[in-house]
Amino acid sequence: MNIQKVAQAAGVSVATVSRTFNFPDKVSATTRAKVEAAAARLQYVPNASARSLRTQNTRTIGVLLPTLNNPVFTECLQGIAETAAERGFSIMPFTTAYTLDQELEAVKKLLGFGVEGVILVVSDPKHSPALELLQSTNIPYVLAYNWDPDHPCVSVNNQLAFSEIVAFLADLGHQHIAMVSGQRHASDRAQQRYEGFVKGIEQARLPLLPLIEVPFIDNAVEAIAQALQKERTATALVCSNDLMAIRAIRAAHLCGYQVPRDMSVTGFDGVRLGQDLTPSLTSIAQPNADIGRHSLELLIQHLTQRAPLHAKASLLLTHQLQPAESSAPPFIPHD
Amino acid sequence: MNIQKVAQAAGVSVATVSRTFNFPDKVSATTRAKVEAAAARLQYVPNASARSLRTQNTRTIGVLLPTLNNPVFTECLQGIAETAAERGFSIMPFTTAYTLDQELEAVKKLLGFGVEGVILVVSDPKHSPALELLQSTNIPYVLAYNWDPDHPCVSVNNQLAFSEIVAFLADLGHQHIAMVSGQRHASDRAQQRYEGFVKGIEQARLPLLPLIEVPFIDNAVEAIAQALQKERTATALVCSNDLMAIRAIRAAHLCGYQVPRDMSVTGFDGVRLGQDLTPSLTSIAQPNADIGRHSLELLIQHLTQRAPLHAKASLLLTHQLQPAESSAPPFIPHD
DNA sequence: TTGTACGCGTTATCAT
DNA sequence: ATGATAACGCGTACAA
Numbered sequence: 001m002n003i004q005k006v007a008q009a010a011g012v013s014v015a016t017v018s019r020t021f022n023f024p025d026k027v028s029a030t031t032r033a034k035v036e037a038a039a040a041r042l043q044y045v046p047n048a049s050a051r052s053l054r055t056q057n058t059r060t061i062g063v064l065l066p067t068l069n070n071p072v073f074t075e076c077l078q079g080i081a082e083t084a085a086e087r088g089f090s091i092m093p094f095t096t097a098y099t100l101d102q103e104l105e106a107v108k109k110l111l112g113f114g115v116e117g118v119i120l121v122v123s124d125p126k127h128s129p130a131l132e133l134l135q136s137t138n139i140p141y142v143l144a145y146n147w148d149p150d151h152p153c154v155s156v157n158n159q160l161a162f163s164e165i166v167a168f169l170a171d172l173g174h175q176h177i178a179m180v181s182g183q184r185h186a187s188d189r190a191q192q193r194y195e196g197f198v199k200g201i202e203q204a205r206l207p208l209l210p211l212i213e214v215p216f217i218d219n220a221v222e223a224i225a226q227a228l229q230k231e232r233t234a235t236a237l238v239c240s241n242d243l244m245a246i247r248a249i250r251a252a253h254l255c256g257y258q259v260p261r262d263m264s265v266t267g268f269d270g271v272r273l274g275q276d277l278t279p280s281l282t283s284i285a286q287p288n289a290d291i292g293r294h295s296l297e298l299l300i301q302h303l304t305q306r307a308p309l310h311a312k313a314s315l316l317l318t319h320q321l322q323p324a325e326s327s328a329p330p331f332i333p334h335d
Numbered sequence: 336m337n338i339q340k341v342a343q344a345a346g347v348s349v350a351t352v353s354r355t356f357n358f359p360d361k362v363s364a365t366t367r368a369k370v371e372a373a374a375a376r377l378q379y380v381p382n383a384s385a386r387s388l389r390t391q392n393t394r395t396i397g398v399l400l401p402t403l404n405n406p407v408f409t410e411c412l413q414g415i416a417e418t419a420a421e422r423g424f425s426i427m428p429f430t431t432a433y434t435l436d437q438e439l440e441a442v443k444k445l446l447g448f449g450v451e452g453v454i455l456v457v458s459d460p461k462h463s464p465a466l467e468l469l470q471s472t473n474i475p476y477v478l479a480y481n482w483d484p485d486h487p488c489v490s491v492n493n494q495l496a497f498s499e500i501v502a503f504l505a506d507l508g509h510q511h512i513a514m515v516s517g518q519r520h521a522s523d524r525a526q527q528r529y530e531g532f533v534k535g536i537e538q539a540r541l542p543l544l545p546l547i548e549v550p551f552i553d554n555a556v557e558a559i560a561q562a563l564q565k566e567r568t569a570t571a572l573v574c575s576n577d578l579m580a581i582r583a584i585r586a587a588h589l590c591g592y593q594v595p596r597d598m599s600v601t602g603f604d605g606v607r608l609g610q611d612l613t614p615s616l617t618s619i620a621q622p623n624a625d626i627g628r629h630s631l632e633l634l635i636q637h638l639t640q641r642a643p644l645h646a647k648a649s650l651l652l653t654h655q656l657q658p659a660e661s662s663a664p665p666f667i668p669h670d
Numbered sequence: 671t672t673g674t675a676c677g678c679g680t681t682a683t684c685a686t
Numbered sequence: 687a688t689g690a691t692a693a694c695g696c697g698t699a700c701a702a
Contacts, residue, residue, distance in 0.1 A: 002679055013689045018681060028687060043471065045447040049393065050679030052384035053694045060427075068413040069607065071406065078403040081430050085437075090427055090444060092395075095416050102420075109425060112380040136378065221611060246611050253613045272404065276556060276581055277612065278588045337695055348673045353697055363671060385695030388678045 001044050010038035021046060052114060061299060062110035063093040064103060064120035064130070070243055071271040072288055073121065076144060079292030080119060087300055098123055098186060103130035111137060117299035119292070121145045123187050125153075140302045140309045142295040146188055147316075152309050154295045156319040158192035159199065161284045164321055165238055165266050166200025168282075172329045174236040174264065177201065178209040180224055180248050181240040182217060193240050193268065209234060220244060224251035235263060235330040242267035242274050242283055249279075249326065260328035270322055279325030287317050336379050345373035356381060387449055396634060397445035398428040399438060399455035399465070405578055406606040407623055408456065411479060414627030415454060422635055433458055433521060438465035446472060452634035454627070456480045459523050460488075475637045475644045477630040481523055482651075487644050489630045491654040493524055494531035496619045499656055500573055500601050501535025503617075507664045509571040509599065512536065513544040515559055515583050516575040517552060528575050528603065544569060555579060559586035570598060570665040577602035577609050577618055584614075584661065595663035605657055614660035622652050 007014045012031060019027050020035040027035070038044075052058040063080060065073045077093065084091050092115060094106035103122060107130040110118055118141040122128045125148035134141050143153040169177055179197045184190045194211065201208050212227040214220045228234075228251060237252070239245035245267030249259050257263040259279055267274060270285025294315050302309040342349045347366060354362050355370040362370075373379075387393040398415060400408045412428065419426050427450060429441035438457060442465040445453055453476040457463040460483035469476050478488040504512055514532045519525045529546065536543050547562040549555045563569075563586060572587070574580035580602030584594050592598040594614055602609060605620025629650050637644040 003681095004679080014680080015682085015689060015691090016687085019688085022681080026687080031687080043468070045443055047388070047679050048448045049384045049387040050694090051681075053382070053388055053678090053696090054680045054682080056694075058384065068409045068416065071409075074403045074406075074409045078430065081403065081428065085429070085440075090429075090448065092425055092427055093416065094420070094425075095413065105420075108380060113383045113425065133378075243608075246608065250611050250613045250615075259613075273578075273581065273608070276585050278585045278594075280585075338697095339695080349696080350673060350698080351671085354672085357697075361671080366671080382695050385678090386697075388680090388694090389696045389698085391678075 001042055002047065003044075006035065006039050006042055006044045009042060010035045056114075057116050058114045059088060060090045060092055060113065060115045061296065062106075062113070062115040062118040062120075063091050064106050064110075064118065064122070065093060065095055066098045066121055066123075067095055070241070071273060072145075072241065072269045072286070075271065075288035076292040079289030080296050081292075082289075083293045083296045087296070089296070089300070100129055103128060104133065106130070107133050111139070115139070116303055117141060119144055119295045119299065125151055125188060140299055142298050142309070144291050144295045147192065147314075148188070148311075150311055151314075152298065152311055153314040154291050154298065154317065155315075156284075156286050156291075156317050158189055159196035161319040161321075162193045162196025162238070162268065163200035163203065164196075165268070165282075165284055166197060167204060168321055168323065169236045169238065169264060169266065169327065170200070170204035170206060172236075172264070172327065174330050175206060176209060176233040177206060177236045177238060178212055178231055178234040179238050179240070180212045180214065180227075180244055182213075182244065183215055184211065184213060190240055197238060212237075214244065217243065217247075220247040221251050221254070224248050225254050228252065228255045228257075236327070237263060237265045239265065239267050242269040242271045242281060245274075245281055245283070245326070246277070260326055261331050264327040264330070266327055270320070274322075275324070277326075281322075282324045282327035283322050285320045285322045287319075290317060336377055337382065338379075341370065341374050341377055341379045344377060345370045391449075392451055393425075393449045394423060395425045395427055395448065395450045396631065397441075397448070397450040397453040397455075398426050399441050399445075399453065399457070400428060400430055401433045401456055401458075402430055405576070406608060407480075407576065407604045407621070410606065410623035411627040414624030415631050416627075417624075418628045418631045422631070424631070424635070435464055438463060439468065441465070442468050446474070450474070451638055452476060454479055454630045454634065458521060460486055461523070475634055477633050477644070479626050479630045482527065482649075483523070483646075485646055486649075487633065487646055488649040489626050489633065489652065490650075491619075491621050491626075491652050493527035494534065496654040496656075497528045497531025497573070497603065498535035498538065500603070500617075500619055501532060502539060503656055503658065504571045504573065504599060504601065504662065505535070505539035505541060507571075507599070507662065509665050510541060511544060511568040512541060512571045512573060513547055513566055513569040514573050514575070515547045515549065515562075515579055517548075517579065518550055519546065519548060525575055532573060547572075549579065552578065552582075555582040556586050556589070559583050560589050563587065563590045563592075571662070572598060572600045574600065574602050577604040577606045577616060580609075580616055580618070580661070581612070595661055596666050599662040599665070601662055605655070609657075610659070612661075616657075617659045617662040618657050620655045620657045625652060
């Protein structure tokens with residue numbers, strides 16, 4: 001089914017059919033009716049490939065995410081998907097499993113597809129072949145969750161937020177706060193959050209306990225439990241993200257600690273699920289869906305109004321400390 | 336950047352460039368080297384729109400999911416995404432928010448895009464305009480999670496699985512088991528699971544307690560807590576999915592019940608997260624990523640080998656009862 | 671082994 | 687207000 005057949009069925013030229021779809025007011029009411037009737041009858045749907053080839057735009061946005069197994073990214077993707085639907089765009093997502101070569105492969109595919117823009121979460125903006133390739137084209141892109149002075153980004157202030165959560169625990173009376181993180185050098189976020197941790201500890205004049213670094217998230221529970229055998233002074237665990245915090249709660253439980261009585265645990269991300277857990281999760285809430293929405297809006301504004309898309313366009317969204325049941329003042333045993 | 340420029344730079348014809356990419360062995364080693372060099376130097380990436388227009392295939396698969404806010408679907412999508420990457424396909428996902436018109440709109444977009452196949456999760460295969468439209472074309476599709484004798488599906492036996500989990504609780508000694516579900520008529524899965532519940536209750540010769548139906552998942556906690564005020568006999572809650580079970584655990588907690596001592600709670604789906612919760616979640620595990628993988632494999636087999644794609648091709652994957660900490664024998668108070 | 675030329679379905683320019 | 691037609695970039699007969 002193509003525009004030719006519709007034109008024939010409606011007894012008009014292909015040009016008129018095209019106009020009926022793209023500029024309905026540039027065609028008389030009667031012919032418009034004829035064309036629309038024919039199109040509906042034949043279940044005509046314009047061919048996007050042909051349109052893209054001709055107009056040089058695909059109304060498609062590429063999306064690169066590390067994984068779909070972390071709700072942070074799926075909440076963000078949901079925001080992107082909703083906004084895209086509203087604005088008449090389609091999205092084409094790829095997951096990179098935090099690896100540089102999958103990032104690169106995905107960008108190549110997206111370029112071939114002729115996406116009009118790309119939203120991506122990379123491991124480290126300072127060292128990303130994918131980002132370099134993208135920059136060498138003139139396809140607009142926005143980094144989500146990353147934060148770097150050389151690129152347009154949409155994120156929150158990870159460092160500040162993390163020092164706030166340390167301050168929150170210190171104010172509750174915690175003297176021994178340990179951080180649990182994925183591989184610190186795997187992403188700029190992890191690094192920024194660790195810096196925030198150190199800063200928060202210094203500001204509260206507390207001892208800096210060794211970082212509990214968990215290489216693989218899948219066996220994080222055992223890894224954290226093991227670390228807790230060694231680290232006996234900590235009364236609070238601040239985790240680099242909510243998924244890690246959930247596992248830390250379980251690890252604490254396995255070590256015989258009650259959360260929050262014997263051990264406070266906090267997360268970072270504010271995933272929706274955290275509020276419905278028992279205990280509910282104290283966390284720094286990021287507006288995940290909004291990070292997605294704003295990233296796409298930035299791209300669309302650039303595409304439609306040629307709005308500038310430099311590092312200066314970066315958006316720093318507000319985070320929010322979300323106190324909940326997984327944190328409490330430290331338990332003082334009366335012996 | 337196009338094939339013309341590359342041809343010019345390499346001093347060959349466009350046909351040769353095209354062949355170098357699509358049939359590398361149909362071109363001499365020397366010219367191949369020349370072309371590849373030129374292509375690399377110019378950062379040439381074939382234009383997918385033009386290729387699609389010409390070959391009438393896009394190597395793109397459409398994906399329709401109710402929402403990305405339920406890990407069941409994102410685990411499935413992750414499976415689809417990985418398989419697609421392995422097989423050289425791209426995916427184009429849409430969310431439908433469980434509404435029929437968004438389902439339909441998405442299918443129209445996908446048709447326009449020229450996707451070669453569609454994987455979808457619909458509310459009810461028996462009554463889905465989107466599915467009807469899809470059938471009227473000859474684009475192959477696979478339903479995921481749905482189960483219907485008239486369509487190719489990849490799912491588990493919801494009814495059987497649900498009656499198993501009821502039997503499991505009955506064997507533990509529970510006499511009063513209530514079911515918590517989203518709107519039963521919103522999806523065929525919900526309906527099938529409820530049927531399994533009723534069957535399980537009958538087989539165990541237990542009283543059929545009224546269904547606790549929760550219209551909106553977002554305020555499920557309050558809704559379940561309210562229902563628990565009325566339903567004082569139940570010692571076990573079987574929930575239609577894991578997200579609901581997590582909320583039921585919280586509702587039970589708010590009502591002063593300890594899980595599992597005073598109240599056993601079970602889910603359905605086996606989302607990865609459930610294993611790391613405290614208490615860990617008793618559930619029926621579905622192979623979510625595999626449901627995605629198999630759906631895509633089915634489509635690809637059809638595309639490449641013209642394998643048949645009727646209802647007969649449907650795949651019923653095995654589910655698995657996953658006993659965990661959220662279920663236990665009922666507590667017998669000694670008064 | 672390599673090159674020429676047509677057509678995929680659409681939009682946009684130019685006539686009418 | 688409508689129609690004829692060129693061009694978008696590619697793959698593939700067919701020719702050389």
